[in-house]
Amino acid sequence: MTDPTRVRDQPALRTSSGAQWLVVGGLLAAVALVVLLVQGEVVTTVAAVVVAVLFAAMLVVRFVVHARRARLATLAVLMLLIAVVPVLALLAVLAT
Numbered sequence: 001m002t003d004p005t006r007v008r009d010q011p012a013l014r015t016s017s018g019a020q021w022l023v024v025g026g027l028l029a030a031v032a033l034v035v036l037l038v039q040g041e042v043v044t045t046v047a048a049v050v051v052a053v054l055f056a057a058m059l060v061v062r063f064v065v066h067a068r069r070a071r072l073a074t075l076a077v078l079m080l081l082i083a084v085v086p087v088l089a090l091l092a093v094l095a096t
Contacts, residue, residue, distance in 0.1 A: 047089030
């Protein structure tokens, strides 16, 4: 019996082509890059490079990984990292 309310049973993780992950990930990465680069700190500049690499990895995964579930799960994790890295970098700047 399947439970449609489970996180793993969402259509974005089962039947999507991955394009929606790229669009949302790209928007999130763009906002993160702007916020990070405005700070001008070494930590935020490094975090900006990491965010750019993570988005590039999303592009590679979208077009290279053929197994749908693996592709969508990887895209979800990469997008989550794009959200977490800038927060950690900004917290590091605030802590100094």
